[in-house]
Amino acid sequence: xxxxxxxxxxxxxxxxxxxxxxxxxxxxxxxxxxxxxxxxxxxxxxxxxxxxxxxxxxxxxxxxxxxxxxxxxxxxxxxxxxxxxxxxxxxxxxxxxxxxxxxxxxxxxxxxxxxxxxxxxxxxxxxxxxxxxxxxxxxxxxxxxxxxxxxxxxxxxxxxxxxxx
Amino acid sequence: xxxxxxxxxxxxxxxxxxxxxxxxxxxxxxxxxxxxxxxxxxxxxxxxxxxxxxxxxxxxxxxxxxxxxxxxxxxxxxxxxxxxxxxxxxxxxxxxxxxxxxxxxxxxxxxxxxxxxxxxxxxxxxxxxxxxxxxxxxxxxxxxxxxxxxxxxxxxxxxxxxxxxxxxxxxxxxxxxxxxxxxxxxxxxxxxxxxxxxxxxxxxxxxxxxxxxxxxxxxxxxxxxxxxxxxxxxxxxxxxxxxxxxxxxxxxxxxxxxxxxxxxxxxxxxxxxxxxxxxx
Numbered sequence: 001x002x003x004x005x006x007x008x009x010x011x012x013x014x015x016x017x018x019x020x021x022x023x024x025x026x027x028x029x030x031x032x033x034x035x036x037x038x039x040x041x042x043x044x045x046x047x048x049x050x051x052x053x054x055x056x057x058x059x060x061x062x063x064x065x066x067x068x069x070x071x072x073x074x075x076x077x078x079x080x081x082x083x084x085x086x087x088x089x090x091x092x093x094x095x096x097x098x099x100x101x102x103x104x105x106x107x108x109x110x111x112x113x114x115x116x117x118x119x120x121x122x123x124x125x126x127x128x129x130x131x132x133x134x135x136x137x138x139x140x141x142x143x144x145x146x147x148x149x150x151x152x153x154x155x156x157x158x159x160x161x162x163x164x165x
Numbered sequence: 166x167x168x169x170x171x172x173x174x175x176x177x178x179x180x181x182x183x184x185x186x187x188x189x190x191x192x193x194x195x196x197x198x199x200x201x202x203x204x205x206x207x208x209x210x211x212x213x214x215x216x217x218x219x220x221x222x223x224x225x226x227x228x229x230x231x232x233x234x235x236x237x238x239x240x241x242x243x244x245x246x247x248x249x250x251x252x253x254x255x256x257x258x259x260x261x262x263x264x265x266x267x268x269x270x271x272x273x274x275x276x277x278x279x280x281x282x283x284x285x286x287x288x289x290x291x292x293x294x295x296x297x298x299x300x301x302x303x304x305x306x307x308x309x310x311x312x313x314x315x316x317x318x319x320x321x322x323x324x325x326x327x328x329x330x331x332x333x334x335x336x337x338x339x340x341x342x343x344x345x346x347x348x349x350x351x352x353x354x355x356x357x358x359x360x361x362x363x364x365x366x367x368x369x370x371x372x373x374x375x376x377x378x379x380x381x382x383x384x385x386x387x388x389x390x391x392x393x394x395x396x397x398x399x400x401x402x403x404x405x406x407x408x409x410x411x412x413x414x415x416x417x418x419x420x421x422x423x424x425x426x427x428x429x430x431x432x433x434x435x436x437x438x439x440x441x442x443x444x445x
Contacts, residue, residue, distance in 0.1 A: 020219050023285065032287050049178045057185045064192075065212050067285070068292045068328065071192030078189060082182045130193060131289050137356050 003044065003101070011059065014039050019066040030144050033151040034073075036063055037123050040081050041116060041156065045088060046099040056081035069131070076126040080119055091115050103160055116156050117149075124149040213294055213326045216283040224280075227423050234312055235424075274389050276426040277301055279309075279327075286333060286359035286419045293317065293329040295425065303327050308387030308428040314416030315339060315394050316425050318387050327427075332394075333359055333419060341394050342382040346371065349382045352394060352413065359419050361398060364411040371409070373400055379413055386433055 018036040025032060040056055060074030067073070088094070088102070091111040100106035107115060128145045173180070279301075283294035297303055299322050309316040309329050317331035318339075330337050338351040341364065350366040364379065377397045383390040399412040 025287075050181050053178070053181050053185055057189070060189070066216075067288075068294075069288075070195070071189040075186060075189035075193065078182065078185045082178075137289075140357060 007039075007043065010042065011039055015059070015062055015066075018063060023067055030140075030147045031151050032144070032148050033155055034063075034124065034127065034148065035152055035155050036073075037077065037080065037120060037152070038156050038159065040077060040084065041119055042101060042103075044099050044101050045094060049082075049085060052081050052084065053078055072127060072130040075130060076123050079126055080123040083122065084119065087115060087118055103163070112160070113157065116160075117153055120152050120156070121145075121149050124152065210323070210325065213282060213296075216294060217296060220280070220282040224423060227421065230421065231423055238312055275429040275431065277303060277429060278424065278426050279303075280424055281422050282326075284331075284419060284422055289356045290336065291331055291333040291359075291419075292320070293331050293422070295327045295329060295427070296325070297427065298323050298325045298327050300324055302429060303427050304429075306387060306433075307430070308385070308392075309425050310388070310392055310428060311417055311422060311425045313393070313418070315381060315388065315392050316417055316419075316422065319427065329425075331419065332362055332415060332417075338365075339388070339394070340382045340384040341379050343371075343373075344378040344380050344391075349384065350411075352379070360415060362395070362413050362415055364397075364413050365408065367409045367411060369402055369407055369409060373397060373409065373411070375399070386430060386436060388428060389430070 014036045018034065022033055022035055036059060039059055040052075043052060043055070056077040057074055060077035061071075063073040063077075064070055091114050092107050094100065102112060102115065104112050106112075124145050128141050128148075132141045277297060279295040279297040281293055282296050283292075285291045285293075293309075293316070295303075295309075303319060303322050305319050305322055307319045309319060309331075315332060317329040317334070318337055319327050320330045321328045332339060332352065333354050335354055335356060338353050340349055341352045342349040348367060348371045350364045352362050352364055354362045367373070375397055379394045379396065381388040381390060381392045381394060393416045395413040395415040397411060398414040401410045402408075
């Protein structure tokens with residue numbers, strides 16, 4: 001039960017932080033971190049996939065409502081949620097019956113870093129491609145993807161390393 | 166039959182995935198046009214209510230600069246009033262003709278002041294949310310300006326809020342001209358920097374100088390003529406090009422935008438109707 005409460009709390013906190021603080025950040029004109037994806041990354045490993053997809057869709061749509069981007073965040077978040085299980089299996093071997101929450105402790109440092117990097121880059125790439133949908137400026141888009149992903153990854157790893165246990 | 170049901174159960178997650186992605190994608194595509202998607206956009210009352218709250222905190226820190234601007238504008242307006250009163254006293258109206266009432270050309274525009282409660286500058290397609298809506302008389306396609314210059318055009322309106330497409334969005338192109346020479350061109354944002362935009366369609370025989378002022382032309386129904394847009398920061402032309410590449414420094418600083426005016430062009434409907442009718 002505490003996990004459920006913890007996740008609800010995390011959902012609200014991340015959405016608020018994203019729309020009120022991070023969406024206003026504009027460092028060098030390229031960096032706009034999307035930390036809210038941390039919610040999807042931090043859900044328990046054995047969560048039913050259909051429920052994960054629904055959660056991802058809700059999260060994406062909430063962010064969309066606040067940033068006037070109709071569907072873009074929903075699309076990217078659902079996409080990354082769908083491939084989460086595969087990516088986790090790729091880097092770790094969790095035994096049947098175990099249900100850990102992803103962290104340095106449960107995955108091991110190297111596997112967790114790989115997991116975060118891959119997930120964030122997939123999410124940001126899809127998001128920025130969708131954003132540029134009706135407008136092309138390839139190099140700017142690439143710079144935005146790389147720089148923003150980097151900041152998001154650092155933020156997530158930072159938060160995770162501060163957490164004790 | 167049993168196989169079919171098993172098939173669906175086995176792949177239910179994939180179906181759900183595809184279903185959700187299709188919904189999202191439909192939303193994206195639908196929103197490309199000028200859709201009135203007030204539901205789930207930042208003119209939605211829950212979302213905008215929260216932005217209003219967050220803005221009330223942030224606004225406190227911008228008060229000083231806003232006050233300075235306001236007092237400057239106040240004095241300019243007062244001077245104008247005095248000038249106009251002087252002129253008025255020398256011109257006595259002969260008769261008031263209520264039958265032939267029409268809006269004289271210099272009173273065609275009314276201003277509705279509004280506050281910016283959400284504004285993005287770092288996306289490729291940026292939007293601004295205002296705290297006034299249909300109740301205050303705001304309609305779509307009205308122009309929005311600040312004390313410094315052109316901001317954008319109203320896109321969607323709900324009862325109490327409205328969303329503006331600012332200059333910083335490649336979806337709009339604002340017709341502008343040089344203050345000096347009256348040549349007109351379209352202002353288009355390049356998607357890179359919120360301080361600069363590009364001016365297109367200026368032929369190579371036009372004489373330019375750095376720092377030339379660019380103002381709105383009278384060809385748009387949303388803006389009166391002569392609202393400042395920006396100044397020329399840089400221009401280039403290759404031997405083979407017919408048109409200049411002009412970089413314009415925008416007059417408005419979108420990062421510090423807090424109070425704007427929405428322009429209500431009183432003859433908008435009449436002009437539009439006439440134009441539509443003559444095209445038929």
